[in-house]
Amino acid sequence: xxxxxxxxxxxxxxxxxxxxxxxxxxVSIGFPxxxxxxxxxxxxxxxxxxxxxxxxxxxxxxxxxxxxDVLLSGDSVYNTDVPAPExxxxxxxxxxxxxxxPVSIYENVAYGLRIxxxxxxxxxxxxxxxxxxxxxxxxxxxxxxxxxPGAELSTGQIQRLCVARSLAVEPDVLxxxxxxxxLDPVSAExxxxxxxxxxxxxxxxxxxxxxxxxxxxxxxxxxxYLGEVIESNDxxxxxxxxxxxxxxxxxxxxxxxxxxxxxxxxxTTPPTSAGxxxxxxxxxxx
Numbered sequence: 001x002x003x004x005x006x007x008x009x010x011x012x013x014x015x016x017x018x019x020x021x022x023x024x025x026x027v028s029i030g031f032p033x034x035x036x037x038x039x040x041x042x043x044x045x046x047x048x049x050x051x052x053x054x055x056x057x058x059x060x061x062x063x064x065x066x067x068x069d070v071l072l073s074g075d076s077v078y079n080t081d082v083p084a085p086e087x088x089x090x091x092x093x094x095x096x097x098x099x100x101x102p103v104s105i106y107e108n109v110a111y112g113l114r115i116x117x118x119x120x121x122x123x124x125x126x127x128x129x130x131x132x133x134x135x136x137x138x139x140x141x142x143x144x145x146x147x148x149p150g151a152e153l154s155t156g157q158i159q160r161l162c163v164a165r166s167l168a169v170e171p172d173v174l175x176x177x178x179x180x181x182x183l184d185p186v187s188a189e190x191x192x193x194x195x196x197x198x199x200x201x202x203x204x205x206x207x208x209x210x211x212x213x214x215x216x217x218x219x220x221x222x223x224x225y226l227g228e229v230i231e232s233n234d235x236x237x238x239x240x241x242x243x244x245x246x247x248x249x250x251x252x253x254x255x256x257x258x259x260x261x262x263x264x265x266x267x268t269t270p271p272t273s274a275g276x277x278x279x280x281x282x283x284x285x286x
Contacts, residue, residue, distance in 0.1 A: 003032060003033055004030035004032050004033065005031070005033050005072060005073050005172050005173065005203055006030070006031040006054065006070070006071070006072055006091070006172075006173050006203060006205075007029065007030040007031070007070070007071045008027050008028055008029050008030075008054070008068065008070050008071075009028055009068050009069045009070075009071060010026050010027070010028055010067070010068035010069070011024060011026070011027045011028070011050075011053065011066070011067070011068035011069065011070060012024055012025055012026055012027070012067040013046070013049050013050070013053050013058065013064065013065075013066055014064070014065045014066075014067070015063060015064055016064070016065055017062075017063040022227060023046045023049040023227050024046045024049055024050050025046075025227040025228045026228070027068075027224075027228070027229050028068075028229075029229055029232060031173070031203055031205055031220075032203065032219070032220065034200055034201065034202070034203065035199060035203060035204070035219040035220055036195060036199040036204040036205075036217055036218055036219050036220075037203075037204070037205050037206070037218065037219065037220040037221070037222060038205075038206045038207075038208050038213070038214040038217065038218040038220070038221050038222070038235075039051065039205065039206070039207045039208075039222045039224055040208060040209070040211070040214055040221060040222070040223055040224070041224035041225055041250070042225065042250070043209075045224045045225050045226055045227065046224055046226070046227040047207045047224055048096075048177055048178075048207060050224065051093075051175050051177055051205065051207050052093070052175075052177075053066060053070065054070055054077070054091060054173075054175060054205070055077065055084075055088050055091035055092075055093060055173075055175060056077060056078070056084045056087050056088065057088070057093060059084055066078065072087070072090060072091065072172065073172070077091070085115075089112070089116060089169045089171060090171050090172050090173065091171055091172065091173040091174075091175060092167065092169070092171035092173070092174045092175065093166065093174075093175045093177070094159070094162050094163055094175065094176045094177065094179050095162070095177055095179075096178040096179065096181055096182065097182055098155050098156075098158035098159035098162055098182060098183075099158070099162065100149070100150030100151045100153065100158045100161060100162075101150060101165075102149070102150075102151065103149070104146060104147050104148060104149060104150065105142050105145065105146050105148055105149075105150045105153070105161065106129055106146040106147060107150075108161050108164075108165050109128075109129045109132055109133060109161070109164050109165055109168050110125055110168070111165060111168075112165060112166075112168050112169040113125060113128060113129075113168050113169065116169055118168075118170070128168060129146075129168070130143075132164040132165075132167050132168045133161075135164065135167055135198065136160040136161070136163045136164045136194050137190065137193070137194060138157060138160045138161060138164060141157060142157070154187065155182065155183060155184075155187060156184065156186070156187020156188070156190055156191065157187075159179055159180075159182075159183060159187070159191055160190065160191060160194060162179075163191070163194060167198070167202075171202065172202070172203060173202065173203045173204075173205065174198070174202050174203070174204045174205070175205050176195065176204060176205065176206040176207065177207050178207050178209065179191055179195075179206070180192065180208075180210075180213070181208075181209065192213070192216065192217060195217060196217060199219070206218075211239075211251055211252075211255075214235070214239075215235065215239060215255075215257050218235040219234065219235060220232065220233070220235065221233060221234075221235050221238040221239070223238075223244075223246075223247050225246055225250070230244050230246050230247055231244045231247045235257055236257050239251060239255050239257050240254050240255065240256060240257060241254060
């Protein structure tokens with residue numbers, strides 16, 4: 001894998017329904033390997049639209065057009081010769097709302113492995129299911145009830161199950177769309193700890209409304225406003241020495257990044273309304 005496996009090149013996303021809205025405008029940015037990058041910005045600024053365009057999830061919606069490109073290890077993810085499921089195998093996605101498939105806990109993790117044929121035997125499949133449940137710290141909680149429906153788990157456990165399901169097909173990149181926003185503080189902290197561990201193995205891109213969460217988790221921060229990248233930098237430079245006036249206004253001026261002080265648990269920063277992103281089915285318009 002390259003040092004920057006995923007990059008965008010003048011990427012624009014436009015909704016072309018009753019009225020044309022350019023939700024993402026000429027974004028060119030790289031996402032470093034083995035790094036957690038947070039995308040922040042006010043509600044409706046294009047965060048979720050940008051995230052979903054990285055692995056062609058926008059294709060499940062109508063009236064969406066793409067200009068520019070997204071490159072994975074130098075190859076266009078929009079190459080029509082490559083089926084979208086193959087792209088989504090390499091660039092996984094964890095949604096905002098924790099959703100278990102209507103099958104057992106075991107089959108939730110095995111689902112992608114079965115589709116792609118990424119196992120050699122039942123014993124190999126069993127081993128992989130256990131491996132990825134362990135990666136998200138869920139194995140000890142469910143090992144004695146793998147045949148139980150995934151939907152019987154708590155909301156926080158289901159979100160970790162979603163992460164395990166995405167990881168089971170061994171992606172290069174993991175996209176996370178406000179994955180703790182629907183969780184209680186204890187469950188959210190568990191998911192945060194999981195992401196912290198995983199970033200040494202994967203390129204993780206996390207959309208968040210919480211400045212405290214960005215300070216706790218991020219290596220890199222991207223600030224999106226009305227579809228444009230206003231500023232991006234490493235987490236300390238971004239929060240302690242912001243360069244753009246819009247950035248300073250959004251984060252409340254230069255603020256220290258103290259990992260220890262911020263490690264007591266997730267907090268929520270109320271979103272700021274800014275408008276500017278078009279409607280999309282199943283999208284939180286962020």
